Amino acid sequence: MALIVQKYGGTSVGSIERIHAVADRVKRWVDQGHQIVVVLSAMSGETDRLLGLAKQIQERPEPRELDVLLSTGEQVTIALLSMALAATGCPARSYTGGQVHILTDSAHNKARIRDIDAARVRADLDAGRVVVIAGFQGIDEQGDITTLGRGGSDTSAVAIAAALKADECQIYTDVDGVYTTDPRVEPKARKLARITFEEMLEMASLGSKVLQIRSVEFAGKYRVPLRVLSSFDEGEGTLITFEEDAVEDAKISGIAFSRDEAKLTVLGVPDQPGVAHQILGPIADANIEVDMIIQNIADQAATTDFTFTVHRNDYARALEILQTTAHALGARQVLGDARIVKISLVGVGMRSHAGIASQMFASLAKEGINIRMISTSEIKISVVVDEKYLELGVRTLHDAFGLDRDGSD
Numbered sequence: 001m002a003l004i005v006q007k008y009g010g011t012s013v014g015s016i017e018r019i020h021a022v023a024d025r026v027k028r029w030v031d032q033g034h035q036i037v038v039v040l041s042a043m044s045g046e047t048d049r050l051l052g053l054a055k056q057i058q059e060r061p062e063p064r065e066l067d068v069l070l071s072t073g074e075q076v077t078i079a080l081l082s083m084a085l086a087a088t089g090c091p092a093r094s095y096t097g098g099q100v101h102i103l104t105d106s107a108h109n110k111a112r113i114r115d116i117d118a119a120r121v122r123a124d125l126d127a128g129r130v131v132v133i134a135g136f137q138g139i140d141e142q143g144d145i146t147t148l149g150r151g152g153s154d155t156s157a158v159a160i161a162a163a164l165k166a167d168e169c170q171i172y173t174d175v176d177g178v179y180t181t182d183p184r185v186e187p188k189a190r191k192l193a194r195i196t197f198e199e200m201l202e203m204a205s206l207g208s209k210v211l212q213i214r215s216v217e218f219a220g221k222y223r224v225p226l227r228v229l230s231s232f233d234e235g236e237g238t239l240i241t242f243e244e245d246a247v248e249d250a251k252i253s254g255i256a257f258s259r260d261e262a263k264l265t266v267l268g269v270p271d272q273p274g275v276a277h278q279i280l281g282p283i284a285d286a287n288i289e290v291d292m293i294i295q296n297i298a299d300q301a302a303t304t305d306f307t308f309t310v311h312r313n314d315y316a317r318a319l320e321i322l323q324t325t326a327h328a329l330g331a332r333q334v335l336g337d338a339r340i341v342k343i344s345l346v347g348v349g350m351r352s353h354a355g356i357a358s359q360m361f362a363s364l365a366k367e368g369i370n371i372r373m374i375s376t377s378e379i380k381i382s383v384v385v386d387e388k389y390l391e392l393g394v395r396t397l398h399d400a401f402g403l404d405r406d407g408s409d
């Protein structure tokens, strides 16, 4: 008998029919003798609908009031699922975050969980009931309702699993697992049976938006075994594991990419101490995050070129700031390009296999794809290329590193 936390996302509880399907699935686990805690999102589209209502009244509603409103979406689904479970002969009880006492800080709309009182949940489980908890919400020390930020019910589920020391946290969604890359870009993308936490963090932060990234960090920190699977079909999904040796013996586990990149270059800045700080200081002060950075070796003239990337949304502002800095530094010219993308190979196998970078560069060169920037970390190699090469680049690398699904399935 295992204690399992199951989280169902918005599409999985998007209609009465779907809610019945979730109840049937939960009942099958209960019938096998497991203790089940369910964490739910609001019905798909509901949180956006509520936000829309608020915006019709005020462009910037008070964050506290917004939380009172947004938390209602999950209150609807927990009650409906408990009723559906009862209808299948499976006793269940629903709880809001406040009722469980999911204690958070008071940062409304982006609160962080501090503590969870598991006593009441345990008592229900021991009495043979399924416990259904509203995701995405908690309560602060004053007793005010808080929410955890969009996609926050993934984090609720992981935190509840950690507090209960559950055997597994299962995240049911509309995809059947974590893929080697986005199947919309590479139809030959393959579902991974396992991936490590480190790899999942890289894949998630690089744009494979299967799980809220905070939930993965949380699961890694509290060592909660996490599984992503579909609520629409059967299957084992993808297990996110701590053991590297349990992962397939591949050099590369996946290819992540991001279309939201832009790069900025300042040409002919003096090659002297403090220049990097002078260039990036004002960017940081404007709260703009910098990703890759390259500084060239100085030529005879003792000047250098400095290039960095930012999120595309920050491009215009960063360019403006850089122009001011460049002027102050006496630099020759500022260049910018918002039509670039980043493609990254991710895999813990990189640690034990040499020559991955050169294999990557050779494959891209063969297709005539020019690499504009490169950066590496222990389990990741990223390149920046022109936007028009995104699909070709991803597919070329997917094939070159043997990630393609074989034709048989």
Ligand code: ASP
Pocket (backbone or CB within 6 Å): 009, 010, 041, 042, 047, 048, 073, 135, 136, 149, 150, 151, 152, 153, 154
């Ligand atoms: N309902 C919330 C949202 O749409 C939380 C969640 O679904 O995870 O962001």
Ligand code: MG
Pocket (backbone or CB within 6 Å): 009, 010, 151, 154
């Ligand atoms: Mg979600």
